[in-house]
Amino acid sequence: MSFTEREPYKCFVCGKTGVKLWSNCHAEEFLCAECAEKHQAPMYDDGFGAFGNPKNGRLLPKWTIDEDGTVPSGFSRGEKSTLFCVDLRDVSIFGESGCTSYLPACSIEQDADGSWFYVHGETSPEGFSRWESLPLRLPVL
Numbered sequence: 001m002s003f004t005e006r007e008p009y010k011c012f013v014c015g016k017t018g019v020k021l022w023s024n025c026h027a028e029e030f031l032c033a034e035c036a037e038k039h040q041a042p043m044y045d046d047g048f049g050a051f052g053n054p055k056n057g058r059l060l061p062k063w064t065i066d067e068d069g070t071v072p073s074g075f076s077r078g079e080k081s082t083l084f085c086v087d088l089r090d091v092s093i094f095g096e097s098g099c100t101s102y103l104p105a106c107s108i109e110q111d112a113d114g115s116w117f118y119v120h121g122e123t124s125p126e127g128f129s130r131w132e133s134l135p136l137r138l139p140v141l
């Protein structure tokens with residue numbers, strides 16, 4: 001039995017739970033789709049891929065996240081990606097700088113009461129399908 005740490009699965013900016021969330025590779029802060037769209041970093045296409053460096057060429061249009069949790073990918077034209085870059089300098093307590101890659105935070109489990117948790121130090125094979133089953137946005141009340 002290895003040590004794992006569970007933490008509430010909620011957006012660190014707006015506090016939303018029960019929706020798809022993304023995080024950086026350290027899974028320090030979780031971000032919902034709406035906050036990701038608000039804090040997206042400019043991406044530039046050099047003809048081979050999309051990167052955060054303006055020297056790479058053409059500025060790509062702003063993205064919105066689809067219901068399946070993907071954005072248009074600059075890496076393969078016409079294809080979608082679940083990974084995107086955000087600029088969290090204004091909101092992150094970890095002092096993120098500029099363009100940070102965020103990917104699905106899918107090491108998640110659900111309690112009997114319906115609340116979701118992120119499980120550190122463990123990768124569950126069912127994680128991604130659980131992540132896929134979560135809604136992207138909550139209905140506006």
Ligand SMILES: [Zn+2]
Pocket residue numbers: 011012013014015016031032033034035036
């Ligand atoms: Zn949010």
